[in-house]
Amino acid sequence: MPTSDDAAIKKVDGGDGQFFDAIARRYDLLNRIMSLGQDGYWRNKAVKSLELPEGGHFLDLATGTADLAIACAKRHRDARVTGLDPSAEMLAIGRDKVASATLSERVELVQGDAQALPFEDNSFDAVAISFGIRNVPDRRKALQEMNRVARPGGRIVILELSEPRRGLLASPARFYIHHVVPRIGSLLSGSKEYRYLQESIAAFPTADAFANLMREVGLTNVNARTLSFGAVNLFSAHAGH
Template sequence: MSHEATKAPRAGSGEMFDAIAARYDILNRILSLGMDQGWRRRAVQALALRRSARALDLATGTADLAMTIARWYPDATVIGLDPSSGMLAEGAHKLAAAGLEDRVTLRIGDAQALPFEDASVDGVAIAFGIRNVPDRARALREMARVTRPGGRVVILELSEPRAGLMGLLARTYVHEIVPRIGAALSGAKEYRYLQRSIEAFPSPEVFTRMMGEAGLSVVEASPLTFGVAHLFVGTPLEERARREEA
């Protein structure tokens, strides 16, 4: 067997998430102490979709956010894109059980090269996925490109808590407890990656600047639950403004 066939999948890749797909949802509930559901609802509200909207959920995983969008906006259609076939298979089962297959479509895809025309969706969301994208700046440019003028790009991501006693407790939880619980419950060492990826993610100030450089006007950058997560909301700059920014 060749070295290529036996090497471990890249951390954060679709293949890595294939390995934990079956238990991903229950692990999220336990590891976030149930807070991830409330964070997703906040992100969905921030999309502020118009009637009969077309929304794009990147790094959709098992389709939690896509389903929340479909339920919150009953006349919207949602496309969920993810590089992991295993995660999408779990999501397809959930859509069938919820009767949402006619309004939520799941596709294999890469946030760095979106298979959509310019200004072709009314809103883009990505929850807990942007830190896994190798070229984040490219993905942000793609989100700005496919979103119609006046639409919103909403990014929900875990972050490194920084200040105060609660920040210290949250950092201890993320660095010491989350990887151990994740590994114990899933039998997979991939959850060590969670700690490293959160620690390596840019600060809110740096990430907000990245959004602006990618052609997004940032309208919100809010810490959630003592900074354990952050919500970023942007709108595409007009073409003239983009040229001036460049």
């Protein structure tokens, strides 16, 4: 069932990538600055968790400008990669980056919705979504779709920002998320609605609650790992059908 922050997500993005179309040209810069340069490190952790077999096929949901898709293709030099995102502008930038990395033969980017994937059952050896699941209005449906298109036992990896709640750095980290991130986002993107980032992080379920949701849709061997003092959660599981 959609959660209380779904209306805010739909208001900001229209449910079809419009908000991300508007900030696409500055999206990579925003990520670098607001993550204090840690976003690449987090994505590499996700790629290392994929367990792709030789010649495997990987699906990257909410691929955006294709950073995770490119990182996977570089690490797994015999893999095929499909990236999907609702934002046409983000995908256009991603295709340029894929071409610059000379990966166009192995990396394909398509427009689509994580809640209704345009792929057959059991199509991929691994499926991931990085910094995107919190923006999906029906997360349960997206998880069900990930489970459906993954081959039995295929790896499911989810990387998502979180609001630190414990430890000495929790308080300053929350201040950064609540006050610094929205101002930087508004300044660099020219969009006052970038405050939604802070709100969506705060509204995202706890790691335990989200891991339970993953189990409820049939995923197995679910594991949740915190990175960077709780600023990010890395979830991993296997397709359970």
